[in-house]
Amino acid sequence: MSKPVEEIRIGVYVCHCGTNIAGMVDVKNVADFASRLPGVTVSREYKYMCSDPGQELIRQDIKEHRLNRIVVASCSPLLHEETFRAATAKGGLNPFFFHLVNIREHDSWVHENRQDATAKANALVHAAVERVRSHKALTKKQVPVNPAVLVVGGGIAGIHAALTLANAGKKVYLVEREPTIGGHMAKFDKTFPTLDCAACILTPKMSSVKSHKNITLWSYSEVSRIEGYVGNFEVTVRRQPRYVREDLCVGCMECIDACVFKEAKFPNEFDEGLGKRKPIYVPFPQATPKVAVIDPDRCLNVKTGKCKKSCVASCDRGAIDFTQKPEDRQIKVGAVVVATGFKAFDAKRSPQYGYGVYPNVYTSLEVERLVNASGPTSGEVVLRDGRHPKTVGIIHCVGSREEHTNRWCSRVCCMYSLKLAHLVKEHSGAEVFNFYIDMRTPGKSFEEFYQKLLKEGVHFVRGKVAEVNDWVLDPSEQGKLVIRVEDTLLGTVRRIPVDMVVLGVGLEPHADAQEVRRLFNISCGTEGFFLERHPKLAPVNTFTDGIFLAGCCQGPKDIPDTVAQAGAAAAEALALIDSGHVELEPNTAYIVEEECSGCKSCVPLCPYKAISYVEDKKKAVINEALCKGCGTCVGACPSSSIKQNLFEDEQVFSEIRGVLADV
C-alpha cells in the first residue's frame, strides 16, 4: 500500500529586518529568485518577519495557499527559530515543517558587496527550499524537572540566588569551596558609593542561608562531577575534611586557644595574609558556618601525627575528629546556578609597580582589610614597617586596560579606588593621590561620589603610571616610594614621592575557570569569563540549558549588578523548575532496523551510552531518552542505517545541493 504523494507547497519569507538585511541584501531579488524555485507556492519579502503582522502573514498563507512547508530567511536560528516554529504551528502545520535561513548574522552583517551578499542569500534560500521538502512532522519530548537547585559559589551572588530560590520554597544546595561563605564582599570594609558597611548588609544574609530550612549549605566542598541534562542533573559534591564536625562544633573557639601553636603565625587568607592565624581557625568572626577548620598543611597532627592534640582535649563537645576523610555526596537537581566569582589580578604580573619588591606597595584588597575595623590592624592604616603613611598614591587600572595583562576594563576599580581614597584619608589623614587613565563612574550616585572626593581634597593625576621605585633623585624623596607618571593634563612627567602605594587591581577569571567550564559544559569568552547565551537577551543563560550564571564569573561587576544578576538567574531557574517539565529538541537519532548490519561501529562512539547492541536480533538500538542528538553515530554508520531527526542525510545532502546550485 503506497501513501499518496503529498504535493509540496512551500512558502518563502524574506525579512528586511529594517535595513539590517535589506541594506546589504537585495531582498526583492531573493524573493523573486525563490518564487521561481520548484515547489515554492508563495514568496514574499516583509519588513519585520518576527513582528506580529509578519508572523500573521505566515499563518494566513498556510490557510489560504494550503502551504505545507515554510522557509523564513532572516536572522540566526539561535534567536528566532522558536518564534517561527510557533507561527508555523499557529497556521495549523507541524512546527518542524519549517526551516530558518540566516541571512543577517551570516550574510548582510558580514559582507560589503551587495551583489555577493545577495547571491549568498539566494544560495542559502535555495538550500532551505531543497531541505524543507524532506522535513517530517516531529513532536517535542517532555521530561519532568527535578525541583531542587544547585548553587555553586557562596559569594554575594550565590547567597542571593540561593535565598531567592529557597524563599520561593525550592530546595537549594549551596556549595562553597572555602570554609565559609561570604566571598570577596565579606572582606570589604565599606561599599561604594553609599559607604554602607559591607559586613552589616552581608552577614544577615549569610545567617539566613545557614538557618534557612530549604538550604543545605556545604562549605569547604566542590562539585566534582555533573551528569544528566536540563531538569535532571546528577551531581557529585566532594566535601573536604575540615577535621571538625559541623554538627557538633558551636564555634566557641576554645580549640583555637588550646592549639599547641601558642602564637598565630600563619598568614590568614581572609586578611590577605596581613593578619595571622593558627592551624585551627575560624576565618573571621562572622564566618558561616561558624565552625572551626583545621588547615591540613599546617596542623602538626595531620602532617606528622605527632602532636599533643590539646585541641581535642579542649573541646567538651568532642567535635574535633582527625579521622575525617573526603566525602562524596550525590544529589539530583533540575537547575544549576554557577556563581563562582572572580580572582583579583596578581599585582606581581605588573612588575613596574614594585608589588612584592617594596613592602609598602599594597593591593586594594589588602587595603580593604587594613581600613576594616575587624581587620588585622583594627582599621588603623599602618604600613608593614610600622609607620603611618603621610602620603598615599592609588594607581588605577592595574591589570586592566593593558595590552600586556588584561585588556578589559574591570568596571569596579575606579569606584573602589575612590572609596579607598576616602577611607584612607579618613582613617589616616594622609594626603592621597589617585592616578587614573579615565575616570569611569557610570552608575547611580557614582559621579556624585567622584565630585565629593574632589571637594574632599584628594588629588587626581590623569596619566598611566610608568613605574614605582625607591631611587632618590632629590632629598625630598629620601625613604619614599617614587611614582613616575606622565600627567597628561599638565603635559609633563612628574615624580611624586609617597609613603604608601595602593594598586587598584582588576578582576579576572579564576585560575581554574577552564576546568569549571568543562565540568558544567559551558563556554568561556576569550578573556576567560563564562559566556552567556546572548549578551543582551539571555545574559544569565548559558549554551547548556538548565545552567545559569550569576556574578563576576560572567564578567566584572559591582555588588548591585551582581545581586540583580543573581536574582535574574534565580528567576530563570524558577521559571524552569516551576513549569514542571522541559521540552527537548526532537533531534535524536534512531536506527532503521532492517538496514542495520549489526557491525557495532556506533556502540562505542556514543558518549552517553545511549546505543546498545541486542544480541538475539544482532542489531543496535538507541535509547531515545539518553540520546542528546549530536549525530556522531549517524555520521559514522557505514550502512547509513542511523538517522537523526532534523538532520537526516537527505536533508543535509539537499542543503549541499542547494548552496552549490547556480544562482
Added chain:
Amino acid sequence: MAGAMLNLIMENQTSTNGTASGFEPRIVAFFCNWCTYTAADLAGVSRLKYAANVRVVRVMCSGRVDPQFILDAFAKGADGVLIGGCHPGDCHYIEGNYKLLRRVRLLHRMLRDMGIEDDRFRLEWISAAEGEKVKTVINDMVEKVRKLGPLQLPQRFRDGDKELEGEQLKAEAAHV
C-alpha cells in the same frame, strides 16, 4: 534573442566572475551549532567583514559530519570544504569533535589520492567566543582556494566519462 543570450552571459559573468582573476571559489562549510555557528553569529553581531564565498550548513555537532557530505560537496562543484567544531575538550557533546578528527585524518589521505589539494579541505576549532577567528579562517581559506583555482569536479567527471566512452568506442572498433 541574441540580447537575452548576452544578458544571460553577462549575468553569469557577474555572478561567477566577481574578481579580476575571474574565479570566485565556492566553499561549503559545516559548522557545529554550539561553537562555530555561534562564533559566526558573533562575527555578524560584531560586524566583522569577510569574504562572501562560504555557505554554511548547520549541524548540531561536528561529529555529525559524514565523510559523504564532504565528498558530495566536492562532487557537486564545491571548490573547498570547511568544517568548524568546538576546541578539543570543549565539545558540547563531550567528544564528537574527536570522532570527527579521526575521519578527517583518513579523508585527507583519500582526497589527496583523488588529486584534491589539502588546502581545499580544512578543519578548524573555533569556539563561540572566536568571531574574529571565523573571519580570519574564512578569508585565509578563500585566498588559498582562489590561488588553487577551480576544482570543477563535475566537469572532470564528465571529461572522464567521455574519455572512457572514447576508449570503449575505440576498443569496439578495433574488435570489429
